Amino acid sequence: MxxxxxxTDRRPARPRYGVDGFPYLLGLCGAAAVLVPAGxxxxxxxxxxxxxxxxxxxxxxxxxAALGLRYVARGKVALRDRVLDAVPWRGDxxxxxxxxxxxxxxxxxAARTGGVVHCVDLFVTTDLSGNTPExxxxxxxxxxxxxxxxxxxxxxxxxxxPGSCADVVLSSLCLHNLADAGAPAAALDExxxxxxxxxxxxxxxxxxxxxxxxxxxERRGLTVRTQRVPATFPPQxxxxxxxxx
Numbered sequence: 279m280x281x282x283x284x285x286t287d288r289r290p291a292r293p294r295y296g297v298d299g300f301p302y303l304l305g306l307c308g309a310a311a312v313l314v315p316a317g318x319x320x321x322x323x324x325x326x327x328x329x330x331x332x333x334x335x336x337x338x339x340x341x342x343a344a345l346g347l348r349y350v351a352r353g354k355v356a357l358r359d360r361v362l363d364a365v366p367w368r369g370d371x372x373x374x375x376x377x378x379x380x381x382x383x384x385x386x387x388a389a390r391t392g393g394v395v396h397c398v399d400l401f402v403t404t405d406l407s408g409n410t411p412e413x414x415x416x417x418x419x420x421x422x423x424x425x426x427x428x429x430x431x432x433x434x435x436x437x438x439x440p441g442s443c444a445d446v447v448l449s450s451l452c453l454h455n456l457a458d459a460g461a462p463a464a465a466l467d468e469x470x471x472x473x474x475x476x477x478x479x480x481x482x483x484x485x486x487x488x489x490x491x492x493x494x495x496e497r498r499g500l501t502v503r504t505q506r507v508p509a510t511f512p513p514q515x516x517x518x519x520x521x522x523x
Contacts, residue, residue: 293417310340345511371445377452388423476523
């Protein structure tokens, strides 16, 4: 666990939150960049069958690549605001961000509360470029919230935080990455353990939100609602849950 801000010589001008799904997005962009021109060349040479295949596959890669780039550029910030708007802020909440990454959600929450924000992550770089504690700290310093930010390099299923310590628990695009059987359920049990009575949980994810996450939290006594989130790629669903107070 890292509990103090890493020293830096210079505060960055603005936060950087990385590219989500970087290897996949890079592959899609590369495929489109190679296959579309190759298809055009084949078409000019009269190789219609080859051109048809290359253009079809290239276009099939270009569309999700464009949607992914749009999400990285603008959509993820809009999603952050939607997640934070779902919380009935008082201004003194303690927040836990599970799968915090570069701090998009957690540091955004720090702008809405004067309480401490705990950012929990193993900082795996597979699905987010530049996913390191150092980047998170630089972002916190850029936003002026480093003094209230705590970084915990640990598994979201065992945060090490005290029970009933959090007023708000947030998580985005994290739980579906827990591949072990029962792992998402264990992470949700940890959410319930650290959440105070009257606390709020907001989760966004690509899958399993309505059919797994929501029923699991309901069985633990929380009230839950879910909805689709527009303008996300891949499409995501939002879960908002509250523990009775």
